[in-house]
């Protein structure tokens with residue numbers, strides 16, 4: 288079980304990173320952000336079993352966040368909390384916010400942060416684990432600030448899956464899971480929202496030295512080989 292932390296502490300020291308891994312293909316402004324694999328001390332990994340270890344997993348729609356989270360869970364024993372899945376669950380059980388959430392998802396819009404953060408908080412509180420992968424969150428600065436306020440914690444680090452738009456569109460159109468937002472019109476809106484609202488979040492964590500940028504092009508296993516060393520640092524401190 289995790290306990291809530293009451294103050295936010297800086298996790299990053301100024302010593303040199305042990306490994307530096309920069310994505311190698313062209314792109315937009317995302318190119319400004321680097322991936323660094325930090326030493327345990329630099330990554331701020333606590334030896335306190337009760338302090339939650341929080342990783343945010345971000346990236347565009349279809350960049351492969353969910354796919355890689357499944358591999359991280361299998362290999363490193365994290366609890367996977369997908370913000371999108373929690374919201375879809377609210378739709379399926381016709382909850383108080385179900386129809387508002389469905390409308391937002393159909394339109395490719397972001398659900399108000401207070402709703403999403405409350406769902407995440409409930410999942411964290413009911414888990415016996417203290418290592419969390421929070422997938423598809425934060426999508427916006429509003430999401431990020433609401434999490435800090437409600438949960439009283441920051442992520443230990445943030446994994447950013449960087450994928451070209453054409454590849455994301457191709458993957459989403461062939462996902463075939465019956466999602467109401469996997470159609471070309473909604474995908475276009477999701478991409479617009481991603482470009483407009485996600486950049487400040489990426490920039491924020493990059494400046495804090497918490498961002499690990501992963502080149503999300505390649506096979507699932509190739510991509511996981513970039514992800515693995517980030518979590519191996521965490522394992523090494525147990």
Ligand SMILES: Nc1ncnc2c1ncn2[C@@H]1O[C@H](COP(=O)(O)OP(=O)(O)OP(=O)(O)O)[C@@H](O)[C@H]1O
Pocket residue numbers: 346347348349350351352353354355371423458459461462463503504505506507510
């Ligand atoms: N490296 C890859 N190469 C090709 N296809 C992939 C790769 N990784 C994932 N996929 C496929 O692409 C689709 C989208 O992947 P996934 O659901 O993991 O993305 P996501 O980032 O979680 O998307 P969303 O934000 O919409 O939830 C899935 O059908 C998945 O099987």
Ligand SMILES: Nc1ccn([C@H]2C[C@H](O)[C@@H](COP(=O)(O)O)O2)c(=O)n1
Pocket residue numbers: 348370371372374391392395396397398399403422423424425426430468477
């Ligand atoms: N922080 C979040 C996460 C998700 N949503 C909504 C909007 C997304 O298009 C949809 C699906 O999420 P995904 O499964 O693609 O991660 O859920 C949101 O509003 N806020």
Ligand SMILES: [Mg+2]
Pocket residue numbers: 352353369371423
């Ligand atoms: Mg997903």
